[in-house]
Amino acid sequence: MNIGLFGYGKMGKMIEQLALQRGHNIVAKVDVDTKHINFSEMDVAIDFSTPDAAFNNITASIKNSVPIISGTTGWLAQYDQVVELCKEKQGALIYASNFSLGVNIFFELNAYLAKMMSNLEQYNVSMEEIHHTQKLDAPSGTAITLAEGIIEHTTYQDWQMESTGKHSIPITSKREGTVPGTHTVSYESDVDKIEIKHEAHNRKGFALGAVIAAEWIQGKTGIFSMRDVLNLSERT
Structure with a gap:
């Protein structure tokens, strides 16, 4: 080829x-x-x-x-x-x-978890993504894809950087060193926290x-x- x-x-x-x-x-x-x-x-x-x-x-x-x-x-x-x-x-x-093959499996896990959490209003979702300092866009495209997977299966309507709105998924973007990519999705209530995470070791x-x-x-x-x-x- x-x-x-x-x-x-x-x-x-x-x-x-x-x-x-x-x-x-x-x-x-x-x-x-x-x-x-x-x-x-x-x-x-x-x-x-x-x-x-x-x-x-x-x-x-x-x-x-x-x-x-x-x-x-x-x-x-x-x-x-x-x-x-x-x-x-x-x-x-x-x-x-x-x-990344692992990230695409992570997308599927994210969507499946969103379906399970869709009727549990006591949990609030948030997301964090960390990348190297040379990355030009924020939030990452991967974070946006994750947010879209949650929106599709829940009552969340959009995503926002650092949002505190009830129907917006807050995304925190960090740029640190040479980090190739870390994405964390969290569901948190008054009593506990559920979290899924993908961490790339390299490109x-x-x-x-x-x-x-x-x-x-x-x-x-x-x-x-x-x-x-x-x-x-x-x-x-």
């Missing part, structure tokens, strides 16, 4: 390393100074760029009939435009706020999940998620 990398920072380099180990080729490394992109050599593109660049990277790939895997967060205000373009061009896209899990998604999307058209890649949709 010939892979084009959009974004050649720490994640891009790790994706390259794992892709080569799995027998794939890197045919393009697109960064801010790249002038020419040869889409004809790519079987798939993987985007871990910046919020400002992601939309153009994704749309260009779709227009050139290259399936694209995007793990960049912070561009979702334009997500509906990408969906329409993907349908129009019969393209293929997988977007995930987090490609390897994110990179491996993106490469696995790129392998999976070959020969497919449509808009997919990691639930499709991991066959989680058939289990819930």
Whole structure:
């Protein structure tokens, strides 16, 4: 499989390393100074760029009939435009706020716990996410996905940074050192506290999940998620 990398920072380099180990080729490394992109050599593109660049990277790939895997967060205000373009061009896209296999299992646990807690009004939910100081967006896309999973199954209506509103999920974002990513969801009452937590030890899990998604999307058209890649949709 010939892979084009959009974004050649720490994640891009790790994706390259794992892709080569799995027998794939890197045919393009697109960064801010790249002038020419040869889409004809790519079987798939993987985007871990910046919020400002992601939309153009994704749309260009779709227009050139290259399936694209995007793990960049912070561009979702334009997500509906990408969906329409993907349908129009019969393209293929997988977007995930987090490609880690463990985190995607965590998403499922979060949704299941929210269902169980939905009628227990004595518990208030809150969330904390911690990342390295170079992360550009806050809260993280993973935290937003977790919040959306809770909103879907409870009476909470939205999420807010540090909110104390009854129908808003408060999210605390911290930026510390080189932390690759820690997410904690808490339900607390006057008598006890229930907590689930995912802690990444390094970025390897994110990179491996993106490469696995790129392998999976070959020969497919449509808009997919990691639930499709991991066959989680058939289990819930």
